[in-house]
Amino acid sequence: MGSGAKMTDRIFTDANGRKYINNEPRLHPPQRKPEITSDYERGFVDGMSEQARRSVDRAVNAMVSSKAKPLTGQEYADIYVQCADWDDFARAIERAHGIK
Numbered sequence: 001m002g003s004g005a006k007m008t009d010r011i012f013t014d015a016n017g018r019k020y021i022n023n024e025p026r027l028h029p030p031q032r033k034p035e036i037t038s039d040y041e042r043g044f045v046d047g048m049s050e051q052a053r054r055s056v057d058r059a060v061n062a063m064v065s066s067k068a069k070p071l072t073g074q075e076y077a078d079i080y081v082q083c084a085d086w087d088d089f090a091r092a093i094e095r096a097h098g099i100k
Contacts, residue, residue: 071096 010022036042079096083089
C-alpha cells in the first residue's frame with residue numbers, strides 16, 4: 001500500500017477491469033450495541049429477541065411444510081395452452097404451486 005492508499009480504503013474493479021479506490025463511508029457502518037444497564041432492560045431485550053426468533057421459525061416452518069409437488073412438463077403445457085399471455089401463465093403457475 002505504498003501508493004498512498006490507506007488501510008480503510010477499499011479497492012474495487014469495475015466490469016472493464018479498471019481498479020479504483022473508494023474511501024467513502026459505508027452505507028451502514030458497524031453499530032455499537034447499546035449497553036443494557038438494568039434487569040428490566042435485559043429481560044425486555046431477551047423477550048423481544050425470543051419473539052422475533054419464534055416469528056421467523058413459524059414463517060420458515062410454514063414455507064417448508066407446504067406439500068406442493070413439482071409440476072410435470074405435461075402439466076406446464078396444459079397450463080400454457082389455457083393462458084392468454086405470459087402474465088396469465090405466470091399467475092397460473094404461482095397458483096399451481098400454492099403461491100398467492
